[in-house]
Amino acid sequence: MWRDLRDRLLRPLIRGPLTARHPAVAPSLPAAARGLPVVDSARCDASGACVMACPTRAITVTEQAWRLDLGRCVFCAACADACPQGAIALTGRVELAVRERTAAVVSTPITGGGS
Amino acid sequence: MSTTKESAVVASAEALLAPRTLPDAIRRTLGRSLHIRHLDAGSCNACDWEIAALLNPIHDLQRLGIDVVASPRHADLLLVTGTMTRNLELAALRSFEAMPEPRLVVATGACAISGGVFAGSYASRDGIGSVLPVDVWIPGCPPRPEALIHGLLVAVGRMEAFPHERS
Numbered sequence: 001m002w003r004d005l006r007d008r009l010l011r012p013l014i015r016g017p018l019t020a021r022h023p024a025v026a027p028s029l030p031a032a033a034r035g036l037p038v039v040d041s042a043r044c045d046a047s048g049a050c051v052m053a054c055p056t057r058a059i060t061v062t063e064q065a066w067r068l069d070l071g072r073c074v075f076c077a078a079c080a081d082a083c084p085q086g087a088i089a090l091t092g093r094v095e096l097a098v099r100e101r102t103a104a105v106v107s108t109p110i111t112g113g114g115s
Numbered sequence: 116m117s118t119t120k121e122s123a124v125v126a127s128a129e130a131l132l133a134p135r136t137l138p139d140a141i142r143r144t145l146g147r148s149l150h151i152r153h154l155d156a157g158s159c160n161a162c163d164w165e166i167a168a169l170l171n172p173i174h175d176l177q178r179l180g181i182d183v184v185a186s187p188r189h190a191d192l193l194l195v196t197g198t199m200t201r202n203l204e205l206a207a208l209r210s211f212e213a214m215p216e217p218r219l220v221v222a223t224g225a226c227a228i229s230g231g232v233f234a235g236s237y238a239s240r241d242g243i244g245s246v247l248p249v250d251v252w253i254p255g256c257p258p259r260p261e262a263l264i265h266g267l268l269v270a271v272g273r274m275e276a277f278p279h280e281r282s
Contacts (some may be wrong), residue, residue: 019175020261023268027261056225056232070277071228071242074256096277097253097266101244103276104228104252 029092034075036093039066042112043087053082064110070096071104149181149271152190152214156207157239158197161257162224166194174260181267187211192219192270195247198226198239204246211247219270222249223263225256232256251276 020028029035044066051059058072059079080088098104153166169176170183184190187210199207211220222243225231230241243249253266268274 018172019178020173022174022261023179023264023274027259029259029261033259056229056234069229070254071252072225072231072234073254074225074231076256094255094259094262095265095274096255096258096262097251097269098276099251099269101228101249101252104254 027094029094033092033094034077034090036070036091036096036106037068037073037075037077037079037088038091039108039110040085040087040089041066041108041110043085044083044108044110044112045085045087046110047084049082049084050079050088053078061110065107066110067105067107069105070098071101147180147271147273149192149267150184150190151181151192151194151267152184152187152210154187154193154195154207154210156195156197156203156227156243157200158224158226162196162227162255165257165260165263166196166223168260169263174264176264179264179268187213188215190214191217192221192267193247194221194223194267195227195243196223197243198230198233198236198241199243199246200239204240207243207246219250220247221251221253221266221270223253223255223266224258225254228252228254 046061046063046066048061051061055076055078056072056074058069060067075090077090080090096104153163155163168174176182187193191214193211193214195207197203211218220243222228226233227243230236230239233239234241240246251266251270253262255262258266265274269276
C-alpha cells in the first residue's frame with residue numbers, strides 16, 4: 001500500500017507534469033530522431049551517390065549546389081549512408097513547415113572537393 | 116453541385132484562383148483558437164498516428180487552443196494526409212467546400228506534399244496541391260508531433276516558418 005502510494009501519488013508530484021513544453025522551448029527529441037539533412041559543403045565532392053541512393057529522388061546535385069526537396073524527403077538517411085565522403089548528416093531539426101511549396105527546397109552551395 | 120470528377124477538377128481550379136486568406140485576417144477571425152478536421156486522402160496511416168499522438172498527455176494539443184473536430188463544417192483547418200488517391204479527389208474537394216471561411220489547408224507528410232514514395236503512381240495524384248489550395252506544407256515521413264504543432268502554429272501565424280536557405 002505504501003509503495004503504491006509512493007509510485008502513484010508522490011512520484012508524479014515530484015516529477016512534475018509529463019506534458020512537453022514544446023512550442024515554448026525547443027522540442028526534446030530522442031537521440032535517434034531524424035530531421036533536416038544537411039551537407040558539409042567543404043567535404044561534398046558532387047559525386048552524386050546521394051542522388052542515386054535517394055528513394056524519392058529528392059536530391060539534385062550540380063557542380064555548384066546540393067539541393068534537397070524536403071517535400072519529397074522521407075528522412076531515411078540513405079543519402080548519409082551512401083555518401084563516400086560522409087558529408088551528409090541528419091540533424092535533429094524537425095520544425096520544417098513552410099508556407100510556399102518552393103520554400104521546402106533547401107540548397108547548399110558546394111565549396112570544396114570538386115569531382 | 117454536380118458529382119462528376121470533371122466538375123471537381125474545374126472547381127479545384129477555381130479554388131486555386133480564389134484570393135488567399137492572409138495570416139492577419141486568420142488571426143483576427145480565429146484568435147488563438149483553431150479547430151482541425153483531419154482528412155485521410157490515401158495515407159499509409161503513419162501521419163494519422165502522429166496526429167493521434169498530438170492528443171496524448173505528452174503533446175496535449177488542447178493546451179494550445181487547438182482541437183480536432185468531427186466535421187469539416189465545424190473546422191477552420193483541413194489537415195490532409197496521404198497522396199490524394201483518385202478515388203478520394205471528390206471527397207477531399209467536398210470536405211474543403213463544406214468548410215466555412217476563412218479556411219486553411221495543411222499538407223501533412225511527404226505524400227501529401229509531393230506523393231512521396233508513391234509519386235508517379237497511376238492511382239494517385241502527386242500530392243494534394245493539385246486538388247486543394249494548400250496554405251502550409253509540413254515535411255516529414257511521418258512528421259513528428261512537434262513538427263505538426265509547428266506547422267499548425269505556422270498556419271495561424273503563431274510561429275515562424277522554416278527559413279529558406281538560399282544558395
